[in-house]
Amino acid sequence: MDSSNFSNHIKLNNIKIDDEFWSRYIELVRNEVIPYQLKALKDEVKDAPRSRCIDNFKKAAKTVKDIKSGKSVPTFPVDKWEYNDENSCPESFKGWVFQDSDIYKWLEAVSYSLVNTYDAKLHKTAQEYIDLICSAQLDNGYLDTLYIINDRSKIFTNLKDRHELYCFGHLAEAAVAYYNATGEDKLLNATYRFADLICDTFGESGKKGYPGHEIAEMALVKLYRLSGEEKYLNCADFFISERGKKPYYFDAERGYERKDGSLDYFYNQAHLQPKKQDEAVGHAVRGVYLYSGMADVSREKNDDELFSACQKIWDNIQSRKLYITGGIGATADGEAFSFDYDLPNDLAYSETCASIGLIFFARRMLEIKPDSKYADVMERALYNTVLSAMAQDGKSFFYVNPLEVLPTACRLDSRKRHVKAVRQKWFGCACCPPNIARLLSSLGEYCISENENNIFVHLYMGAEVNCENADIKITSDYLDSGKVSFDVKCRKPFTLAVRIPEWCDNFSISKEYEVKDGYAYIKIAKDTAVDIQFDIKIKLIKCSNLVRENIGKAAVMRGPVVYCIEEADNGSNLQLLSISPNAEFEYKKPCIIAKGKREKANNNLYSEYKKAEYEDCNIKFIPYSTWGNRGENEMAVYINIK
C-alpha cells in the first residue's frame, strides 16, 4: 500500500457540474426527487406504500419527552422486519426496521443539493427535520425510533436483523454532508453522541458485535476524518476485524446456531474475517458497503492485508459477477451475489442500491490506487444501472434492473415477481430512490480527486473545479463526440491524470503524456488548455461464453452507454431479431439504428430443423438507462448475432 498514491476527491463546494447530460439529472433530483421523497416520507403520496418514517420520529420524540417527564412509557414487540399489522397499537413503530434511514438519506441529498443550488426554503425544511430527529434522541445518545418507541430494554440485542447500526451509518453520512453544506453542527453533534455510545458499547472490552447490514464502518471513518477522533476509526476497524470470527456473534445473540448457518453467514459476509475474503458473496448492498468500509479502514490504518482483500473481492466482482450495465447481485435469492458467471438477464436482481454501493467502493479504491479499472466500473454502473433506475421525469423508480423483460412473465411467474416492467412510484422498502438522489446530487465528488502532485480525472463531465493546485474548467462532449477540454488555471505545477476509458481504442491528447494504469499523466506547469479526443464508436460487445445466457448474442454499446431494444420501437417477440456481426450502425443521438433481420414467427412447437426465414428490418436501440419510459413492453439488452 503506497500512500503516495492516495488522493482525495474534490469536496462538493469546490466543484460545480455544468454538463448538458448530467445537469438535467441533477436538476431532476432537486426539483422532482427531493420534494417527492419528502412527501413519501410523510405518507402524502397517494397510492404509494406508506413510509411511516416521519411518523416514527414523531412517536419517538414523544416517547423521549414522556421518559424525561417521568411518564410511564409502553412497550411493544421488536421481533419483526416489518411492522404493518393494522391491528397493532397505533402508538407503536410502523414500517420496516430501517425506515429511519430514509430521512437521513433525504437529508444527505438535500445537503448536497444546497451546495449545488442554495434554496432557503429547503434549508429551513431540513432544519425542521433535524430538530425532529434530535428530539427523538435518548439522553445517552441512542437514536433509533424502532427501539425508542417499542422497547428501550432491547437496544443492541439483535444486531443481525434490526438495523440500528445501519440507521446510525446513514445518520452519520447525512450529518457530515449537512455540516459540510451548512456549517451547522446540531445534527453532527447528535451523531457524535450516538457514535460515542456505539464506541463505548462495542469493542474488545464490550459487546463483540458488528452490524448485520454494513455501512457504519465507512460512516465511522467519515466521522473520524471530520473530527480526528481515533476511537471512531478504531470502532470501524473493530467491526471489520471482529466480523466472521467464530463462534459467530449472531448465533450467540440469538441464542442458537442455525442449521443452515453457513448460508446465513455468507448472506452477511460474515463467513470469514473480511481480510481473508476473496469473493463477493451474500446480500450485494451489504457486501459493497462492507467493502467500502474495508477500503476506508485499510487506507487509514495502512492495512495491506485488508486492502489486498479489497482488491481480490474487486477483481472477483469485475471479472465474474458484474452485469454489462454495472449491475451486481444477480440473484433475488437474498438480493445477493450469485456464483461466478451466473448473470441471468430476465431473472436479474441487480438492485439499484447495489450499483450505487459499487460506485462507493470504486471511488474508495481509486483514491487509494489510481487504476482506471475502478473508474471504468464506476462509469458503467453510473451511466447504465443507476440512471436506468429513475424515470426520465424523476417520478418513478426501479428497485431491480433486469436486462431482459417480458411483461407477461413479470406478472405471471413468481420467480420474476421482483422484476417490474415499469418503474414504481415508491417502495415500502424505499432504499433505492433516496440513494439515487444522494448519489446524483453529490456527483461532483466522484469525478475528480487530487493529492499533492496530481489531479485525477475519473469521470468526464462539464464542470468548474477548484483544486489545490489549479482551477479547471472542463468542457465535455464526452457522450456525443468524445471530446473533452480542460482550461487550466495553474497555481503550482502538477500532473493532470486523465482516465483512458476501457471502451476507447484510440484517443489523442493535445499535450505530451505518459500512460500508467489506465491514466494518461500530463505534466502541467502553467495555465494551459488540454484537449482530449476519445474516439467513440458503436461496438458490439460479447459476454464471456461462461455466462450461459448470452451465447450467440451480443450487446450494443457506444462509449460507456449500454443500449437495449424495446418493443415500442421494434415490435413484440424481441427474441426474433438479429443483427450480423458486421452490422452497420447509425447514431441518431441518443439512439442507434441498425439494419437487422426478423425471423418469421413459427408457431409449430416442434418441427424438423430447417433454415429459418427472415425478413430485413431496421432495429432501433435506445440507451438502457431510458428503457421502460413508454409503458409496459418487452426489453432486451442482448440481441442475437447471426
Place this chain on the structure above:
Amino acid sequence: MDSSNFSNHIKLNNIKIDDEFWSRYIELVRNEVIPYQLKALKDEVKDAPRSRCIDNFKKAAKTVKDIKSGKSVPTFPVDKWEYNDENSCPESFKGWVFQDSDIYKWLEAVSYSLVNTYDAKLHKTAQEYIDLICSAQLDNGYLDTLYIINDRSKIFTNLKDRHELYCFGHLAEAAVAYYNATGEDKLLNATYRFADLICDTFGESGKKGYPGHEIAEMALVKLYRLSGEEKYLNCADFFISERGKKPYYFDAERGYERKDGSLDYFYNQAHLQPKKQDEAVGHAVRGVYLYSGMADVSREKNDDELFSACQKIWDNIQSRKLYITGGIGATADGEAFSFDYDLPNDLAYSETCASIGLIFFARRMLEIKPDSKYADVMERALYNTVLSAMAQDGKSFFYVNPLEVLPTACRLDSRKRHVKAVRQKWFGCACCPPNIARLLSSLGEYCISENENNIFVHLYMGAEVNCENADIKITSDYLDSGKVSFDVKCRKPFTLAVRIPEWCDNFSISKEYEVKDGYAYIKIAKDTAVDIQFDIKIKLIKCSNLVRENIGKAAVMRGPVVYCIEEADNGSNLQLLSISPNAEFEYKKPCIIAKGKREKANNNLYSEYKKAEYEDCNIKFIPYSTWGNRGENEMAVYINIK
C-alpha cells in the same frame, strides 16, 4: 361426438408385453420399485424422508376400534398440509395430507404386476394391507386417515386443501385394479361404501363441493363402468359441472374470499366451468387428472360441449405448453402450467406425475376419437419424461424433469431448488415413484384398443394380445430398426389401424391400407402377417421461436427418443458445444455421436465482439431417459446450432 369411434383398451389380462426394451422396465418395477416402495411406506428405507403412510393406517384402525368399543377418542388439528412437528402428539396423523394415496398406488401397481407375473407372496402381502385399510374405515364408509385419526367432526370441511376426495380416487383406482387382477372384492366393497357416502354427501341436494385435487372424477367413472351404478357417473358429472361456478365453493368453505382469489381459482382449474375452458392452467397434475375425468364423463354422457373443451385444452397443451420430452407444467410456481410458450429448460418443473396424467388424458381422448396426435404425445411423454424419472436400477427417482442442469445452480440458486441433479431415493411427497410403478406395470393397457370393427395399435411394443376379433402376436424392433410385425390369428374380419408416428416421414406396410387421422387402416379377413417398416432417422428438431430459450438451438431425436448431452461424456460447460445444421450423426445403440465444435472458453467477461474460436470434437448424445445415472453432472437437451 361419434360413438362409432369409441374404442376400449385391451384389459391387462389380455395383453402380455414381451419386448426387449419395455420388459426390462416392467421387471424393474416388479423386482425393485414395488418392494422398495412398500419399504418406504413402512418407513424402513434408511436416510429417506419418512412416509408415515402405513403408520397412519394403523393409527386410524385403532381409532376405529376405539370408537366401536365406545372408548373416548382424542382430537388433533387438521389445519395443515403436512404434519411433521416432532413436538406433536405421537398418536396424531403424520406426513402429508395425501399420504394415504401412496398405499393405494402401491396396491394398484401390485395388482397389475400380479396380472403380468403372478407372485403368491406379493398377493398375500397385498391382502394384509387391504385388511389394514379396511379396518381403518368408519362405519359410514368414510376412509381417510387424517380425519379419522385427528378429527372426525371436520370431515369434508376443507375440500380445497385436504385431499380426502383425492385419496378416495386413488383408493377406487386401486380397488378396481385389484378386483380385476384377483377377483377379490373386499377392497372394492369398501370403496363402494366410501363412494356411496360421497354420492350421498355431494350433489344438487347436498354439499355443492368438488375435489381440490382432482382424480375422483375419473375414479368414479371406473366404479360406474365396473358396477353399472349410475350414481357414480352422476357424481363425477356433478363434480365437473359444479366446478368453477360462482360463488366459489372453496371461498364459502373457508369463510372468506381471497384477495388474490383469481390465481387461486386457476390453480385448481376452478376459474371457469370445465366445459367452458380452453386452456390448460394451474397445477399440472390436477389439470390432467381433471381433463381425464372430463373426457370420461363426456364419453359416458355423450356430452359434446365437454368433449369439445377437452379437445381445446388438449390442443393448447400440445401446441404451446408441452416440452419436447413430453413434460408439462413448466413452472415450479404452483407446480403449474405456465403461459403459452413459456418452457424454460433449466427452471422446468415438468413433474413426472404430470406427464403420467397426460398419458391418462391421451388414452381417454384416443379411445373417444382415434387420432394419432394423442398417441404421439403419449409416446413422447412415455419414452422420455416418464422413463427419465426412474434410475436405470429402479432405485431412485426424479420428481422434476429439467431439460438443462448445472449442478452448481441447483445447489446455490433457490429458484432452481426444485431441480435435482441426481435422482432421489424417495420423497416426503412421494407421488411420482408409485405413479411410475402403476403406469409401467399396466403399460399393456396403453398400447392397443378395440371396438366392434377395429383394432387400434397406438404404441409399438412386442406383445401377445387377445382381442375380440383376433389374437395378435406383435414383434417389435420399433426403437432400433423401426420394424414391427403382426402375426394375426383372425376370429372375424376387422380393420387393423396402426398409428403412423409423427416422427416418421416414410414407412411401408406389407398390406394395402388407407390413412385417416394418422392411422393406417388395414382390412384383415383371415389369418395373416402384417409387416411395417417405419424409417427411423436421427433428426434435428427445432423448437418454435416463440419459446425464447431455444433460439439458435435444436434437439436431437431418433424416432420417439429425445437425446441429451451430458458432462460425463462431453466435459463441462456444455453451452460451449455446437453442431452444424448438417451434422452427420452416427447411431451407436442407444447413443448417437456427432462431429461438432467446442468454442474455446473465454474468461473475459466483456470484450469487443469477434468471431469465436472453436475446436473440433465428437459430441456424444444419450437418450434423455438415461441422463443422471452417472452422478451429478451438467446435462442439456438443446444444443447450439452453428
